[in-house]
Amino acid sequence: MHYNTGYHGEAVPLVRRFVQTFRDAEVVCVPSASCVAMMREHYELMAERENDPAFLAEVRSLLPRVFEFSELLVNRLGLEDVGAHFADTVTYHPSCHSLRMLHVGDAPRKLLRAVCGLTLIELPNQEQCCGFGGTFAVKNADVSAAMLTAKDACVIETGANVVTALDNSCLMQIYGGLHRAGSAVRTMHLAEILASEAPR
């Protein structure tokens, strides 16, 4: 949030804090594609600007251990069927940063297709941004809402009961518009769907 809005100096202590917290982790699993994109695209650059070789070395050592949630399951662990059960219609919104920065590709779809009872419906115009954009959502609220209207219309067009993504920020935006419009379509992070079990 800080870095993307231009508060570059303020973001550095937060990076240091992140490195300090997770430096000993074998793997860091992040359920947000845009957070992972921020780390991969900017952490090194920020550490370089600090002229602190030890900090930079720590960032460089930690980054290869950071995975977005679906990347970790499919690409790193080779898992597709996690034994989930979710009997509903679902559409998937490929969030901008998962799509264009992390290039997660089909990983989330592979996971969804393996869920027992789940019907996946492709979202029209799916590569178009939902209009969230962090502080953009309040700084340019009108435009953000116009973009959201277009996205939510596509979601509703699918007839799916659930829309999922790899970013809770996008889902918060999509939910906000759907709920305001009186739609009953639910938003769920992919992890929530994969954690669903068959009713006993």
Place this chain on the structure above:
Amino acid sequence: MSVRVGKTATAPAFPVAAHTALANQQLRANVARATNTIRSKRAIRVEEMPDWQALRQSASDIKSHTLAHLDHYLTEFERNCERAGGKVHWARDADEANTIAIDLIRHYGGTEVIKVKTMTSDEVQMNVALEAAGITPIETDLADMIVQMGHDDPSHIVVPALHKNRFEIAEIFRRTMNLPDLTATPEDLAAAARDYLRDRFLRVKIGISGANFAIAETGAICVVESEGNGRMCITMPEVLITLVGVEKVIPAFQDLEVFLQLLPRSATGERMNPYNSLWTGVTPGDGPRAFHVILLDNGRTAQLLDERERETLACIRCGACLNACPVYRETGGLAYGSIYSGPIGAILSPQLQNLEHSRSLPYASTLCGACYEVCPVKINIPETLIHLRGRIVREDQKTLSGIFSAENLAMQIAAKAFLNHRSYEAAQRLARMGQRIFERDGQLTNLPGMAGGWTKFRDLKPIPKSSFRDWWKAREKGSPQ
């Protein structure tokens, strides 16, 4: 020296102008239809190129090499252009460029000029300057003609009248060409424009053009276009004046091989432009007898200092980023308040003017990355937007109003709160308590301050009673909630 870019000095901030644009359903429909069409044509023409990514890389390499040695290539261009009979003039800013053009037109005794589409002349507001000097500029590009006749501003780098549909265009033509019975069929509109222009192509003695490329090795200028009006303007008049931004120079003729594959596909979804014109100096008995080039700086060389900012100068004005941008798609180009609109405009306009104007433009993006993906010269627009936001924040933080702005205060508090788990959890507890007064039927629908921008259009789920951290801690203890 005073750098000016179109009418940015008096333009309203993007959120304000966007609010107005969003209320115009006709405009939004026109923009959506036009950008959809160009986007899908582009996609087909890019798809068929197996070496597209390699071409992009080559273009990026050529541009970054040229910009790193711009002084060398500009003087080489000047030498070769003058050797071939052209005359090169150097303009530091908009006023100098206009003064040079006006002096030349007066020197040759002209009172009117025909113009090929040139965004650079809109950048320096040349038409306004010419009219003030008693010279009539006649735009001959169909879209520019529509903009000029409608007393409008260009809303797209490649298709300046993109915001108008054919019915609106027919209305403008009926009024200005005095053709009350003109229909809105494309054939009739084209015929009316052709009739109107033919006489002027034959009559007017001075032409003004821009340039897509200036070739250092040969001193040649290259202009690509679709309508043939450009070919007329650069061959029919006795005098030709070409206005070129200094970043348009490329080292060698062979470099065109790369750019002429990328540009038409990116701009209009065509394999090749219908008209590709290249000329070098003057040739007796063929084309203009006098040829002048005005090399324009207008803030460009100041951008060379910083590597990230320098990259913006690689732009070949294809407009692909505008067509791909979900923000541009909703608002159209006029909301940007600059003749350079869309993602490239959002980084170019403020940089040319050293952030004096267009300061809201770097925020007119969700950083979705669609612009970078389609850019044929690989300008990392999202990264540059973030860089410019950083410059703006640092500048603002030097002023009292900046320090005490709601945004800065919120960011400083958040930065502190995120710094350790105790303050983070305390902030969460505080928000959980505070949100109660705004909660209705389990939703937040009317938040105060900046968050009001959210709830004006969207609902928000309240922060849940138990956080992920609480759940994790309980789980660690072996008693999941």
